[in-house]
Amino acid sequence: NAGVTQTPKFQVLKTGQSMTLQCAQDMNHNSMYWYRQDPGMGLRLIYYSASEGTTDKGEVPNGYNVSRLNKREFSLRLESAAPSQTSVYFCASSKGNIGGNEQYFGPGTRLTVT
């Protein structure tokens, strides 16, 4: 039981390049989330998917797109990377019960945009 897995672990992009961060969970969770974490800013929600087939914007969605590929997988795409997107990206999942949402996190992707 791997929990939440993310690929890649590290990535360096040049400004304007695109990439997709992959996330998968094997806990049969309904809801999945993408966060970014920056020094002094804490964790901020980018997008989430309450259930398969739905996605919604979080606090900082600009510059990102997401795809809930199936119940297990939720990807985050940067179409044209900018230095301001240098961050650590975490994927998380939860059972999806409103109001009782313990979330379980993947190990993160460290992204640097030069």
Next chain:
Amino acid sequence: RKEVEQDPGPFNVPEGATVAFNCTYSNSASQSFFWYRQDCRKEPKLLMSVYSSGNEDGRFTAQLNRASQYISLLIRDSKLSDSATYLCVVNEAGSYQLTFGKGTKLSVIP
């Protein structure tokens, strides 16, 4: 923006000490409360949920005060392995989203 406020620390305490962290939240509609632990360069991990009646898990005790909108975490008999950043987390009723505090850093010193 809904806020969760924590003292960033750092709290530097000797092994065996008792240390307490507080956290305040602004949204009175908050329904679920958690403490997460995050080690340096690692992902946040759930430490414990916080219930209205308070709850204890070994050396860790969490309390919730809804009237004053604050949550506390008490760590007894601190171990070196308790060194980490502790995140206070709140879930608004009817929402899938969690709001994270920026964390309180704890260093336990030999």
